[in-house]
Amino acid sequence: MAADEAATPVKRPRVTAEREREVLAATLQALSDTGYEALSMEDVAARAHCSKATLYRLWHNKAGLVSAAIRSSGPVRPAEVDTGSLRGDLITVAERLAQHATEDSRLYAALSHAILTDDELASAVQTALFRPDTEHVMRFIDRAVERGELTHRPAAADFLPQTMRSLAMSRPALDGTLLDSDYLARFIDDWVMPALLHT
Amino acid sequence: MAADEAATPVKRPRVTAEREREVLAATLQALSDTGYEALSMEDVAARAHCSKATLYRLWHNKAGLVSAAIRSSGPVRPAEVDTGSLRGDLITVAERLAQHATEDSRLYAALSHAILTDDELASAVQTALFRPDTEHVMRFIDRAVERGELTHRPAAADFLPQTMRSLAMSRPALDGTLLDSDYLARFIDDWVMPALLHT
DNA sequence: ACTCGATGAAACACTTGCGTTTCATCGAGT
DNA sequence: ACTCGATGAAACGCAAGTGTTTCATCGAGT
Numbered sequence: 001m002a003a004d005e006a007a008t009p010v011k012r013p014r015v016t017a018e019r020e021r022e023v024l025a026a027t028l029q030a031l032s033d034t035g036y037e038a039l040s041m042e043d044v045a046a047r048a049h050c051s052k053a054t055l056y057r058l059w060h061n062k063a064g065l066v067s068a069a070i071r072s073s074g075p076v077r078p079a080e081v082d083t084g085s086l087r088g089d090l091i092t093v094a095e096r097l098a099q100h101a102t103e104d105s106r107l108y109a110a111l112s113h114a115i116l117t118d119d120e121l122a123s124a125v126q127t128a129l130f131r132p133d134t135e136h137v138m139r140f141i142d143r144a145v146e147r148g149e150l151t152h153r154p155a156a157a158d159f160l161p162q163t164m165r166s167l168a169m170s171r172p173a174l175d176g177t178l179l180d181s182d183y184l185a186r187f188i189d190d191w192v193m194p195a196l197l198h199t
Numbered sequence: 200m201a202a203d204e205a206a207t208p209v210k211r212p213r214v215t216a217e218r219e220r221e222v223l224a225a226t227l228q229a230l231s232d233t234g235y236e237a238l239s240m241e242d243v244a245a246r247a248h249c250s251k252a253t254l255y256r257l258w259h260n261k262a263g264l265v266s267a268a269i270r271s272s273g274p275v276r277p278a279e280v281d282t283g284s285l286r287g288d289l290i291t292v293a294e295r296l297a298q299h300a301t302e303d304s305r306l307y308a309a310l311s312h313a314i315l316t317d318d319e320l321a322s323a324v325q326t327a328l329f330r331p332d333t334e335h336v337m338r339f340i341d342r343a344v345e346r347g348e349l350t351h352r353p354a355a356a357d358f359l360p361q362t363m364r365s366l367a368m369s370r371p372a373l374d375g376t377l378l379d380s381d382y383l384a385r386f387i388d389d390w391v392m393p394a395l396l397h398t
Numbered sequence: 399a400c401t402c403g404a405t406g407a408a409a410c411a412c413t414t415g416c417g418t419t420t421c422a423t424c425g426a427g428t
Numbered sequence: 429a430c431t432c433g434a435t436g437a438a439a440c441g442c443a444a445g446t447g448t449t450t451c452a453t454c455g456a457g458t
Contacts, residue, residue: 040414040415040416041415041416041417042415042416052416052417052418053417053418053419056417061416061417062416
């Protein structure tokens with residue numbers, strides 16, 4: 001029995017850690033469905049199958065819970081992409097964006113007003129959701145330069161991550177359609193690649 | 200005294216129409232500040248200096264009031280832009296976007312989650328806010344083609360309005376800074392113009 | 399000056415949510 | 429088997445919002 005417990009140096013925390021992730025996942029779900037302002041602790045408790053008391057024991061209030069939930073969604077790192085060509089890399093990441101467009105855009109929409117006034121929330125969204133993505137895309141550019149596919153880091157590269165991200169986030173709202181990968185592929189071929197190649 | 204009343208063929212409605220616009224303007228203000236879900240009728244009534252009873256007499260509920268407010272913001276047409284060059288037109292409209300970036304992005308953020316589920320709201324936002332803007336920008340392209348500045352309507356043009364709009368909407372949220380005109384100029388020169396000129 | 403419909407202020411009943419507290423129960427370590 | 433800290437269920441007081449209703453007042457048309 002020593003072997004059983006050797007895997008868990010700390011007594012109970014590990015069980016709590018699993019549970020915590022479940023609760024935070026339920027929080028993100030509720031957030032997407034309800035929006036930040038209308039999110040209720042009772043709803044989260046029901047989805048997470050835990051009591052409201054437990055929520056308040058672990059986090060102080062709604063803001064804390066939501067911030068924690070957002071930060072917890074960060075470490076889910078996407079597999080590294082390296083197709084050998086800049087266009088291939090971009091298309092791949094675009095398809096990935098399109099796959100998650102529904103959930104992602106709902107989550108972002110749920111938070112977009114709240115982050116304008118809540119600084120902690122804003123930094124959570126920024127570091128957990130946007131920064132990794134931005135760095136990810138920027139690596140494509142650097143690799144393309146190393147390969148000689150681009151002669152230098154184009155000025156347009158500064159706008160690439162934000163544009164892709166904000167297009168993915170706001171297109172559903174703008175015209176009621178979801179992002180499909182065809183649309184993004186056209187964007188890459190008709191806009192992104194020409195801009196990168198000619199600056 | 201016949202002259203005084205000659206200006207008002209209808210008895211009271213005209214007075215109500217002015218008042219209505221004030222109330223709807225107050226609604227938009229409250230919406231930007233509070234967000235759609237947390238918007239309260241009491242808040243609107245206080246800002247508009249009218250009673251809650253009046254709000255419910257003129258509109259049936261919150262959804263109706265907000266939709267009306269959004270539609271009322273449509274007719275405020277921006278002055279037509281025509282600087283003689285595509286770049287000039289784009290810079291001008293970009294600066295105009297930047298000027299209103301704070302209020303506009305707050306308003307959009309306030310609505311972005313609600314429009315995912317409320318169809319009437321979605322169509323109000325689309326027709327009143329986005330469609331006029333899109334047509335406006337598209338006219339730049341057409342004129343540039345007529346002038347011979349572009350040999351044809353570039354494929355990238357399809358993405359231009361959405362790209363500009365979504366940047367204006369989401370950049371404040373993404374990195375906490377507002378749009379300034381230097382940034383926008385770089386955006387046009389390094390990102391938009393190359394894409395338009397090389398497709 | 400008078401009338402009458404529209405308005406504002408305020409209270410209404412009702413619902414919902416927050417954050418706290420109480421208490422019975424459960425389950426891991428001894 | 430026993431103990432003790434953590435949990436879930438449920439109720440709490442409090443605050444806020446919805447949509448309605450009442451009533452006093454105001455102001456435009458006669």
